[in-house]
Amino acid sequence: MRRGLGWYLITLYAVMVYVFMFLPIVVVVLLSFNANQFGAFPMTGLSLRWFEALWNNEAVMRAFRTSLLLGVLTALISTTLGVLAALALVRYRVPGRNLITTVLIAPILVPEVVLAVALLLFLNFIGIGKSFTLLLFGHVIFTLPFVFLVVQARLVGIRRDVEEAALSLGASPVQTFLSITLPLLMPAVAAGGLFAFTISFDDITGTLFWKPGGVETVPTQIFAMLRHSISPEINALGTVMIVLTVGVPLLGAALARRLAMKSGR
Incomplete structure (x- = not known):
């Protein structure tokens, strides 16, 4: 009986924690469809007027384009460097491999605000x-460790003798990588790239320190709008951010699973 009561209390506590975490997100999404200008309950009706106002807001759309460009470039560079680093550290005997691995994943261990200030001060120096x-x-710098760890974990599971068989049949190292290794790595590469895009698109701490004057991303644009007033457009923009930051990783997981099934065949 005590055991049943204990599990009941643990379950109740877990539910309360999740409600506390996700209820504000639900409120933001609901208020983004509120027809009334004042965000309050009960809602007076449903409307897409704030999404339309968001679409016609040039500052927000400019920030959205900047975030997309920044996220895509970050994903491409981080994925390329992460794949090359994982190949070098897993497949070859590199002097100081453990030290290099520690340096690569260090940005995850260091608080982002410390990393942002350190990089800014160093470059100003x-x-x-x-x-x-x-x-x-x-x-x-901030997204590379995530790509590296995902690709490294996948690369460790790929048997070396498959690549050696291709090399023994006359394939060059580049041909072996493009025909054998890369297709087997594609689930991790796709997942790592999408995670890098999501992290870059959603980042605000480092962006506030690194961005030049006149350049805004979506998170910094939301922050700037909140300093002046709480507009219903912020709720609509928050909903768009939630859809992107949740939908892209889910898409990445589905794509990685599909690619893994194809490579397994």
Whole structure:
């Protein structure tokens, strides 16, 4: 009886934690469809007027395009570097491999605000000011460890003798990588790239330190709008962000599973 009561209390506590975490998100999504200008319950009706206003807001759309460009470039660079680093550290005997691995995953261990300030101070010390390139560089540093760990975990599970068989049949190392290794790695590559895009698109801490004047991403645009007033457009923009940041990883997981099934055949 005591055991049943204990599990009941644990379940109740878990439900309360999840309600506390996700109820604000549900409220934001609901208020983004509110017909009334004032965000309050009960809602007076359903409307898409705030999404339409968001579409006609040039500042928001410019920030959205900047975030998309930044996220795509970050994903491409981080994925390329992550795949190359994983190949080098898993398939070859690199001197100081453990040290290099620690350095690669260090940005995950260091608080992002510390990393942002350190990078900004270092680049200012060597005479490099804020720019879009600096912003891209910072996002790559922060997302590269995630891609590296995902690809490394997949690469460890790929049998080496499959690649050696291709090499023994006359294939060059490049042909072996493109025909054998890369198709087997594609689930991890796709997942790592989508995760890098999501992290970059959703980042605000580092972006606030690295972005130049006049350049806004979607998170920093939301932050700037909140400093002036709480507009219903913010709820609509928050809903779009929720859909992207939740939908892209789910899409990545589905794509990785599909590619894994194909490679398993």
